[in-house]
Amino acid sequence: MLRFAVRRLISAVLVLFAVSVLTFLIFNVIPAGDPAVRMAGKVPTKPQVEAIREEWGFDDPIYVQYGTMMKKLFTGDTVSYFTQLNVVDEIIKGAPRTFALAIGAAVLSLLFGVILGVYGARHAGQWSDRAITLLAVLGLSLPVFWLGALMNHYLGFELGIFPNGGYVEFGESPTGWFWHLMLPWIALSFLFVGFYSRVLRSDILETENEDFVRTARAKGLTEKQVMNRHVLRNSLVPIITLWGLDFGFILGGGAILTEAVFNLQGVGQYAAESIEQLDQPVIMAVTLFGAFFIVLLNAVVDIVYAALDPRIRLEDARAP
Amino acid sequence: MSAPLLSVEDLRVSFRTEEGVLQAVDGLSLELAAGEILAIVGESGCGKSVTAMSLMGLTRGANTKIEGRVKLGERDLVGASESELLGVRGAEIAMIFQNPMTSLDPVYRVGEQIAEQIRAHEDVSAEAARERSIELLGRVGIPHAESRVDAYPHEFSGGMRQRVMIAMALSCSPRVLIADEPTTALDVTIQAQILERVMELRREENAGVILITHDLGVVAEVADRVAVMYAGRIVEQGTLDQIFYDPGHPYTWGLLGSVTRLDRDRAGALPSIAGAPPSLIAPPQGCHFRPRCPHARGRCEQVPPLEQRDPKAAGHLDRCWLDLEAKRSLRQVEGGIGLAPAAEAQA
Amino acid sequence: MPEGGRVATAEGAAAPAGAPEQATLGAPAGAGPWRLAWRRLRRNRATLVFGGVFVALVLFCIAAPLYAKHVAHTGPYENHLSDTIEQDGETVNVVGFDGVPIGPTWRGEFLLGADDNGRDVMVRILYGGRNSLLIGVSAALITLMLSILLGLVAGYMRGRVDGVISRMMDVLWAFPVVLLGVALGTSLALGGFELGPVSVGPGSLLIPIFVISIVYVPYMARPVRGQVLILREQDFVEAARSQGAGPLRVMFAEILPNLASTMIVFFPLLIANAILLEAALSFLGAGVQSPEPSWGTMIDSGVERIITAPMLTIAPGVFLVATVLALNVFGDGVRDAFDPKGRVRMEH
Numbered sequence A: 001m002l003r004f005a006v007r008r009l010i011s012a013v014l015v016l017f018a019v020s021v022l023t024f025l026i027f028n029v030i031p032a033g034d035p036a037v038r039m040a041g042k043v044p045t046k047p048q049v050e051a052i053r054e055e056w057g058f059d060d061p062i063y064v065q066y067g068t069m070m071k072k073l074f075t076g077d078t079v080s081y082f083t084q085l086n087v088v089d090e091i092i093k094g095a096p097r098t099f100a101l102a103i104g105a106a107v108l109s110l111l112f113g114v115i116l117g118v119y120g121a122r123h124a125g126q127w128s129d130r131a132i133t134l135l136a137v138l139g140l141s142l143p144v145f146w147l148g149a150l151m152n153h154y155l156g157f158e159l160g161i162f163p164n165g166g167y168v169e170f171g172e173s174p175t176g177w178f179w180h181l182m183l184p185w186i187a188l189s190f191l192f193v194g195f196y197s198r199v200l201r202s203d204i205l206e207t208e209n210e211d212f213v214r215t216a217r218a219k220g221l222t223e224k225q226v227m228n229r230h231v232l233r234n235s236l237v238p239i240i241t242l243w244g245l246d247f248g249f250i251l252g253g254g255a256i257l258t259e260a261v262f263n264l265q266g267v268g269q270y271a272a273e274s275i276e277q278l279d280q281p282v283i284m285a286v287t288l289f290g291a292f293f294i295v296l297l298n299a300v301v302d303i304v305y306a307a308l309d310p311r312i313r314l315e316d317a318r319a320p
Numbered sequence B: 001m002s003a004p005l006l007s008v009e010d011l012r013v014s015f016r017t018e019e020g021v022l023q024a025v026d027g028l029s030l031e032l033a034a035g036e037i038l039a040i041v042g043e044s045g046c047g048k049s050v051t052a053m054s055l056m057g058l059t060r061g062a063n064t065k066i067e068g069r070v071k072l073g074e075r076d077l078v079g080a081s082e083s084e085l086l087g088v089r090g091a092e093i094a095m096i097f098q099n100p101m102t103s104l105d106p107v108y109r110v111g112e113q114i115a116e117q118i119r120a121h122e123d124v125s126a127e128a129a130r131e132r133s134i135e136l137l138g139r140v141g142i143p144h145a146e147s148r149v150d151a152y153p154h155e156f157s158g159g160m161r162q163r164v165m166i167a168m169a170l171s172c173s174p175r176v177l178i179a180d181e182p183t184t185a186l187d188v189t190i191q192a193q194i195l196e197r198v199m200e201l202r203r204e205e206n207a208g209v210i211l212i213t214h215d216l217g218v219v220a221e222v223a224d225r226v227a228v229m230y231a232g233r234i235v236e237q238g239t240l241d242q243i244f245y246d247p248g249h250p251y252t253w254g255l256l257g258s259v260t261r262l263d264r265d266r267a268g269a270l271p272s273i274a275g276a277p278p279s280l281i282a283p284p285q286g287c288h289f290r291p292r293c294p295h296a297r298g299r300c301e302q303v304p305p306l307e308q309r310d311p312k313a314a315g316h317l318d319r320c321w322l323d324l325e326a327k328r329s330l331r332q333v334e335g336g337i338g339l340a341p342a343a344e345a346q347a
Numbered sequence C: 001m002p003e004g005g006r007v008a009t010a011e012g013a014a015a016p017a018g019a020p021e022q023a024t025l026g027a028p029a030g031a032g033p034w035r036l037a038w039r040r041l042r043r044n045r046a047t048l049v050f051g052g053v054f055v056a057l058v059l060f061c062i063a064a065p066l067y068a069k070h071v072a073h074t075g076p077y078e079n080h081l082s083d084t085i086e087q088d089g090e091t092v093n094v095v096g097f098d099g100v101p102i103g104p105t106w107r108g109e110f111l112l113g114a115d116d117n118g119r120d121v122m123v124r125i126l127y128g129g130r131n132s133l134l135i136g137v138s139a140a141l142i143t144l145m146l147s148i149l150l151g152l153v154a155g156y157m158r159g160r161v162d163g164v165i166s167r168m169m170d171v172l173w174a175f176p177v178v179l180l181g182v183a184l185g186t187s188l189a190l191g192g193f194e195l196g197p198v199s200v201g202p203g204s205l206l207i208p209i210f211v212i213s214i215v216y217v218p219y220m221a222r223p224v225r226g227q228v229l230i231l232r233e234q235d236f237v238e239a240a241r242s243q244g245a246g247p248l249r250v251m252f253a254e255i256l257p258n259l260a261s262t263m264i265v266f267f268p269l270l271i272a273n274a275i276l277l278e279a280a281l282s283f284l285g286a287g288v289q290s291p292e293p294s295w296g297t298m299i300d301s302g303v304e305r306i307i308t309a310p311m312l313t314i315a316p317g318v319f320l321v322a323t324v325l326a327l328n329v330f331g332d333g334v335r336d337a338f339d340p341k342g343r344v345r346m347e348h
């Protein structure tokens, strides 16, 4: 266990390091032009550019530049040149919004994914199963930003049932908070529900053909017991795993499109805006933030996976 | 013979498949008495497992059609509701499956899986069920049962898993035990031990046992009666001696003949008879064995009835048009074992 | 699929890419399994219908110039800011004085209305569709080739080569998909890039194609690698090796043909995801650059006008969803036909 944790930790740090290098390269090496000018924003003044060039060491060799960047990030006093706001502060401000979106959407999507997946498998081949399958595929085919924009417009603006985007602090008004998150949760879950229900449905159907399920029936267990204790217990493992990975992905601000279309001002939207402005310190910070959660949840999922399936020893759990 | 424990009348099981309707069991009848071991033998794919599973309703499904009667005492199990069957499965009829490697749920401890079956039928506490599991594991010869009860299936070898399956099957003292190739895939010494457990159950509980196997060596050792299956039908049945010493169906001759050609440590391997069994989706008309039978003639295009041919051999039935004399003389030509005169067999 | 970050078609993930069925994988592809797959495909009505819908959409988009010339009488870039048209016997401005463009006329000209610049929405949807489809199909093709190549080499060579490739995939994996796509797209769109002798301008469609194809590589390379790991142990590979076939020959002449059904299964689903990602990138300004239309850019600019002219958002979205849905349903059918047990899965 300890050895596994240590190895897992080392590989996680290595991946994060590689992510930071890659992000750095994407923004410092690929684009043409003077990075100092870009960093200075839309209307750079000459002294500003000079100061930036000096501060970030753009005349230094590339690895020194990378070092400078990372040092600034880790001391926590990086400032966006664009908005003059402290990056860490901004992320701290956006994180609760992103977390709220992630937790709600994760709960909804697992709940409905499991319900529809089980229902579809129990009624495999019947029209209700086909309808669910089609709905699930539709969920996978709907771009969340489009769905979100239409929901916002019709349910929010036209009908006035929901607020038209935006976010309210929980402390300020818990109902307002809930109401503002309702549409984003639904829009984002739509995709994942479609995804999980399909995976679960096909896993259940596959598990039902397993010999051990036949054994369970032969023991005289009721259909419900067979289903709950043996079929579901085995088919839920992959779903939980997927779900954990997706959860990490949204926690880290991966739901950029949802955040943007509902104007939630979370970390994801912050990332999108910073990329649009090529606001480099911010991009580095948010990318690492996102990658951190992905890597973290990957590790958690490995451990949970091993706990759910006794055949897996932690030593040879999924590759990082 | 008193009233049979289990009787099967004209059982038909068919599956709707992608290629068409597959008639896996085609009008099968048999009887099993308490304390008796009935062996069902036949080539791979002839419907042995489907028959066995259908006895307790395990083949039920949207694409399956099951007809006929399976009577356990007075009750008919084919028409029984699913909830009626719950009380039968595991408690009155228990089954040991063909593949021990995959027949246990990988995510539960073996003890839990045995206890689960006990608690499905008896109102006992978890501790009591666990105690029983340990005792059962000990009885089927698992060393250190007190600690092994908490192991997971993947920590067991195939033979050990099969013992767990047997312990599970024995847990509620069933009246009928179906053992579907319990020893295939296990090595010879373990085979013998497993069979020993099955025999013990018969002795101790007076249970009826249906033993499905490819292995005629095993049959010769333990069976009281034998049913030979071919392509979904029983082609011959009788006592062990009747089948071994006076086989009436050319397919049985082939099976028995191939035994002598097989070296014994590969027991369980397929008996070799020229040709392959027919497709169950479009089987040949009439006698299913016709295409492989050296003695086939025009009449064989009609299905021969399963009948007693020798008036003196009670209970010895076969499904072949040849008359008794022809059988006995033709059989000589085949070579192989069991060619002692019928009279001797009856002595 | 944008947002999810995972390839939407991924099914089951954590479990190692299930050991593919011996029957479908072991033997070199003979006539049998293919004919069976074809038969299953033909019998699956939904698959055929949705496949047909996709083909129809593609043909319609290809015919965009014909539609523009003979039906709409305008081009995708032609503004009609100060033009008027006849509607219900009245003369109306294509773009009103308040900046609101006309809605659908439901006839040849301005069938679905006009956009802010007075351009015919239907015409732009068709031209945008050409771009979206071109990007989707090309990106899917490149992803397919790259993943097969990487998966083949990693799975066959194993050892250190595999280690390097797999770790590379892990790093890409740790990026949120959209973030990586947007980052690459924005950065490349800024100044274009040079790849050897090829220089790509900032507005080129090659940029989103390249970005999208890179982003999805890990999702496919992993399962391919898993499959190759199994295939390389099989008898026919051993036989080829013992007859003196070198690693290249074994990989490409022996193992590659056995990956054919995997490629067929993945391709439609990859296209669907590539089209969705293109839309997402364009929505965030990191994909197709104006004035070039694509369904994503049209939705992006439509959303700004959603209150006064919702059709600008709805129409391109409907085409986008119809295309992706058709591909997904078709792709599912293809998978059921070629891989009914769901053994080959796009991994997570």
Ligand SMILES: Nc1ncnc2c1ncn2[C@@H]1O[C@H](COP(=O)(O)OP(=O)(O)OP(=O)(O)O)[C@@H](O)[C@H]1O
Binding pocket: B015, B016, B017, B022, B024, B042, B043, B044, B045, B046, B047, B048, B049, B050, B051, B098, B280
């Ligand atoms: N659920 C099912 N659906 C369709 N066909 C089935 C099903 N179960 C069994 N079959 C078919 O029924 C036939 C009989 O199978 P069965 O498993 O009874 O053979 P068997 O005699 O037990 O063979 P073996 O010795 O290999 O175990 C086979 O052709 C098999 O493919």
Ligand SMILES: [Mg+2]
Binding pocket: B048, B049, B050, B098, B180
């Ligand atoms: Mg069998």
